[in-house]
Amino acid sequence: MNIHEYQAKELFQKYGVATAPGKVAHTPEEAGNAAREIGGELVVKAQIHAGGRGKGTFKNGFKGGVHLVKTPEEAREVASQMLGQTLVTHQTGPEGRLVNQVLVAQGVNIAKEYYLAILMDRATGAPTVIASTEGGVEIEAVAEKTPEKILRVHVHPALGLQPYQARSVARQLGFGGTLNKQAAEVVFNLYKLFIACDCSMVEVNPLVLTPDDKVLALDAKFNFDDNALYRHKDIAAMRDVTEEDPREVEASKSNLNYIGLDGDIACLVNGAGLAMATMDIIKYHGGNPANFLDVGGGANEQQVTEAFKLLVSDKNVKAILVNIFGGIMQCDIIARGIIGAVKAVNLPVPLVVRLEGTNVAEGKRLIQESGLPVITANDLTDAAVKVVGAAATVA
Amino acid sequence: MSVLVDKNTRLLVQGITGKSGAFHARGCRDYGTQVVAGVTPGRGGERFDDTIPVFDTVAEARKETGCNATMIFVPPPGAADGILEAADAGVELIVCITEGIPVMDMMRVKEALRDYPGTRLIGPNCPGIITPEQCKIGIMPGYIHKAGNIGVISRSGTLTYEAVWQLTSRGYGQSTCIGIGGDPINGTSHLDAARLLAEDEGTEAFILIGEIGGTAEEEAAGWLADHCRKPVAAFIAGATAPPGRRMGHAGAIVSGGQGTAEGKIKALEAAGIAVAKSPATMADTLIAKIKG
Numbered sequence: 001m002n003i004h005e006y007q008a009k010e011l012f013q014k015y016g017v018a019t020a021p022g023k024v025a026h027t028p029e030e031a032g033n034a035a036r037e038i039g040g041e042l043v044v045k046a047q048i049h050a051g052g053r054g055k056g057t058f059k060n061g062f063k064g065g066v067h068l069v070k071t072p073e074e075a076r077e078v079a080s081q082m083l084g085q086t087l088v089t090h091q092t093g094p095e096g097r098l099v100n101q102v103l104v105a106q107g108v109n110i111a112k113e114y115y116l117a118i119l120m121d122r123a124t125g126a127p128t129v130i131a132s133t134e135g136g137v138e139i140e141a142v143a144e145k146t147p148e149k150i151l152r153v154h155v156h157p158a159l160g161l162q163p164y165q166a167r168s169v170a171r172q173l174g175f176g177g178t179l180n181k182q183a184a185e186v187v188f189n190l191y192k193l194f195i196a197c198d199c200s201m202v203e204v205n206p207l208v209l210t211p212d213d214k215v216l217a218l219d220a221k222f223n224f225d226d227n228a229l230y231r232h233k234d235i236a237a238m239r240d241v242t243e244e245d246p247r248e249v250e251a252s253k254s255n256l257n258y259i260g261l262d263g264d265i266a267c268l269v270n271g272a273g274l275a276m277a278t279m280d281i282i283k284y285h286g287g288n289p290a291n292f293l294d295v296g297g298g299a300n301e302q303q304v305t306e307a308f309k310l311l312v313s314d315k316n317v318k319a320i321l322v323n324i325f326g327g328i329m330q331c332d333i334i335a336r337g338i339i340g341a342v343k344a345v346n347l348p349v350p351l352v353v354r355l356e357g358t359n360v361a362e363g364k365r366l367i368q369e370s371g372l373p374v375i376t377a378n379d380l381t382d383a384a385v386k387v388v389g390a391a392a393t394v395a
Numbered sequence: 396m397s398v399l400v401d402k403n404t405r406l407l408v409q410g411i412t413g414k415s416g417a418f419h420a421r422g423c424r425d426y427g428t429q430v431v432a433g434v435t436p437g438r439g440g441e442r443f444d445d446t447i448p449v450f451d452t453v454a455e456a457r458k459e460t461g462c463n464a465t466m467i468f469v470p471p472p473g474a475a476d477g478i479l480e481a482a483d484a485g486v487e488l489i490v491c492i493t494e495g496i497p498v499m500d501m502m503r504v505k506e507a508l509r510d511y512p513g514t515r516l517i518g519p520n521c522p523g524i525i526t527p528e529q530c531k532i533g534i535m536p537g538y539i540h541k542a543g544n545i546g547v548i549s550r551s552g553t554l555t556y557e558a559v560w561q562l563t564s565r566g567y568g569q570s571t572c573i574g575i576g577g578d579p580i581n582g583t584s585h586l587d588a589a590r591l592l593a594e595d596e597g598t599e600a601f602i603l604i605g606e607i608g609g610t611a612e613e614e615a616a617g618w619l620a621d622h623c624r625k626p627v628a629a630f631i632a633g634a635t636a637p638p639g640r641r642m643g644h645a646g647a648i649v650s651g652g653q654g655t656a657e658g659k660i661k662a663l664e665a666a667g668i669a670v671a672k673s674p675a676t677m678a679d680t681l682i683a684k685i686k687g
Contacts, residue, residue: 120498122579122609122646125505157506198499200579226641227471228497257643272577272643273551273606276632277674283635284673292636294643325553325560327522327534357556358536380557381675 001224003238004047006103008220015193018186019217022105031079034104035072041107042069044078046087048097049243056089058082059096065089068107075104098242108216110208114173115139116187116217117203118194120225126157127194129187131169135206161191175215182215190217197235198228247291247310254306256295263288264318265391266311268304270295270329278323281380287388290317299329304337305344312345319350319391323383326357335363339370350375350390354383397526397571398546398591398598399488399515400464404530407432407462407486409453409469409477411443416468419492419534420447423466426531432456453477453484464488466523466532474519475500482511489582490532491518501580508582516582520644522552522574533574535559543568545681546592546601548585550577550611550644554632554674558602561678570598577644579608585615593623600626600685602677603668607633608647608654613662620666628681629663630671631656 003011006024013019021038024047025031035042046053046065053065062081069075079102088096113135121128131151134142143150151172155161163184170183186207194202201223208216229236241249251258257272261279265287269275272294279289291314295307311320324334338353354377355363367374375390377383406423410416411433420443424430432450433443439451450456453465465486469477474493481489496519508516517524523533527540539556541563549555555574562569573588575581585603592598605612612631619627633642634656641648648654660670671680 120502120579122611123614125502125580127502157502195499198497200498225498227495228499230472231497259637259640259642261637269553271551271553272647273549273554273604273632274557274674276606276636276642276647277551277554277557277630279635280632281673281675289635292640292642325556327536327552327556356560357539357553379675381673384675 001226001229001239002049002243003222004049004101004240005045005219006047006101007238008222009103009105011193011197011222012217012220015196016185016189017193017217018182018215020106020108022103024101025079025104026083026101028076028080028083031102031104032072032076035069035075038104038106042075043067043105043107044069044075044082045103045105046082046099047101047103048087048092048099049240050089050091050097052089052091053087056087056092059086059088065099079104100242108208108218109211111211112209113206114208115142115205116190116207117201118191118199119201124154127155127161127191129153129155129161129165129169129191131173133173135208155191160195161188163188166191179209179213179215186215186217198225198232199223200225247314251293251307251310254303256293256303256307256310258310259292261289261291262316263290264316265387266290266314266317266320268293268295268307268311268320268322270299270324270326270334274323274325278321281384282321282388285384285388287384287391290314295329299333301333301337301340304334305341308338308341309345312348317349318394319352319387321383321387322351322353323380324355324357326355326359329357330359331355331357331363332359332366335366339366339372342372347373349394352377352383352387352390354378354380397529398595399571399573400524400526400530400532402529404464404532405429405431405460405462406532407434407453407456407460407465409434409465409467409481411435411447411449412438413468417443419466419468422534422537423531426537427528428530428532431460432462453480453486457484457486462486464490464532467491467493469493471495471497475504478504478516479507482508482514485513487513487515489514489516490521490523491516491582492521492523492534493518494520496520496578498579501578505580505582517573518576518581520578521576521581522555524571524573526571527569535572535574539563540572541568544570544597544599546570546595546598547572547604548588548592548601549574549604550606550646551604551632554604557674558604558630558677561675565678565682567678567682570595577606577646579646585611586618589615589619589623593619593625598625600681602681603627603629604677605629605631605659606644606647607631607636607642607656607659608644610654612659616662616666616668619668626681626684626687628669628671628677628684630674630677631659631663632674
């Protein structure tokens with residue numbers, strides 16, 4: 001789940017991570033009021049999840065999703081050009097993203113940029129703080145070219161980040177004296193936020209030093225642990241479905257694990273590993289998967305029907321492969337779901353079904369007796385070859 | 396021969412009165428596993444299916460029945476607590492089936508388990524472990540297995556069944572199949588499981604099934620290159636997965652260029668492991684390697 005820049009700023013403010021003052025505005029009036037409240041030189045930023053906002057263009061012709069302004073009137077005027085408009089950047093694709101809110105924040109002069117992140121390190125099973133003096137550039141590039149410039153601090157899983165570790169990170173970034181205290185506080189409070197919000201990663205981009213000696217976290221990319229959202233209603237509420245693939249939004253309503261891709265062979269599989277392997281084998285036999293879809297171990301008939309409707313609604317799809325190896329999932333339940341769905345949606349493309357596992361005989365019998373035009377497959381290769389072949393016959 | 400579980404294993408089921416817990420407790424019992432106890436807090440004193448005693452706490456179940464393994468079906472908010480309760484009661488093998496446990500919870504569990512060197516955790520978010528025709532602990536369909544001497548290790552449930560079914564259909568039985576689970580932090584890693592099978596006299600060869608994300612497969616490959624002469628075949632799922640997206644399993648994500656299928660396949664091949672190009676040829680790849 002991604003969040004907006006203004007939401008990241010709100011989290012920073014809540015956990016005491018120093019940042020430039022800012023407020024979200026949904027109308028030009030709110031933008032003007034926010035500017036009056038904050039005062040001084042300001043920046044108005046369109047809030048979408050995609051990057052490249054500064055160089056983007058609105059469909060109404062207005063240039064740039066990030067503007068420096070000097071007065072509340074100017075903030076109001078700029079906001080009125082952005083709100084309700086669609087911003088196109090190099091990351092949004094030509095369709096762009098609708099801007100529903102803007103961030104009005106204090107303008108910050110930057111003396112130097114740094115990189116600071118905290119992530120859950122799988123190899124050690126504990127958080128790691130990563131920092132670098134090389135801010136404002138791709139950290140992967142720094143890791144490749146100058147790995148010695150990347151600082152890594154391992155955090156004890158039970159004790160958590162210790163104050164001395166935060167001071168040490170600050171010092172190694174070059175922050176001495178009073179700046180050390182300021183920077184260490186940013187690191188320490190960022191860690192508190194990381195733990196309290198069940199993050200899997202928080203990447204401050206950029207962390208800056210201003211000419212008047214302030215250390216500020218300006219923006220951040222957050223990754224939250226989806227498994228923990230049940231205990232963070234406030235963070236779950238930050239989800240903005242208008243920023244997501246509508247197919248994925250629809251799938252999540254039925255608790256289906258769906259990821260849209262751009263191929264033409266849809267697949268419906270139980271289990272994440274087999275779902276990935278099914279995509280792989282479609283590709284191996286010359287096809288292109290249209291999606292990843294794991295219906296999970298405990299799916300019911302209703303969910304299978306919803307899953308099917310979702311696959312069929314994708315106009316690029318030329319054939320569908322159902323691949324089930326039942327463990328928790330019982331093949332007869334899948335079969336009933338398929339039959340119900342096919343009857344409900346009037347199948348527009350060929351359907352290949354491969355069933356194996358718990359209650360397989362009953363599942364196969366149900367499909368056979370339904371009289372539906374289903375192509376059955378005996379094993380994984382048979383299924384992949386048949387679905388790729390079927391897709392090729394559809395214009 | 397086998398590893399971790401056999402006909403002498405005495406199984407406890409935590410969450411035995413829940414829908415999934417009950418269904419799979421019966422499945423394990425019907426397969427032949429000795430299911431000796433259940434735990435559901437607040438339901439102590441009852442009997443599951445009129446036979447298996449239910450206790451309020453794991454400590455009681457352990458004391459009264461001598462259970463030495465547990466299968467956990469407790470829902471995510473209480474699952475970490477369930478694992479720690481079992482460890483504290485001295486249960487030697489903990490198999491956690493539960494999917495969806497927060498990573499921070501598992502971080503703390505993993506750290507706490509250092510205090511219990513006699514306990515091994517398998518999972519969470521896993522199908523379980525089976526020694527065919529002796530003991531099944533988990534949600535895998537029993538009938539696809541057959542006793543033999545091929546081991547299987549996997550992060551994925553259904554993909555394990557796929558490999559097992561391929562083996563069984565070709566007449567190759569299994570020693571022990573271990574589903575280590577799809578979460579980023581788990582109790583038994585690929586390396587841990589590979590080491591068990593490499594050192595097991597009853598396992599002649601094994602299949603290692605991995606997927607994108609993390610570096611666990613690479614670590615196992617490094618160890619196997621130096622320590623194992625048995626034939627090993629592998630498959631890595633997710634070659635076609637887009638980077639930065641979590642593919643169902645919390646652990647299945649390629650980030651910052653790390654954890655790609657390509658990198659894992661390279662590491663496995665460098666260790667002399669035969670990597671199947673298609674998930675349909677996992678067994679055939681191993682059989683070819685055995686026949687050398």
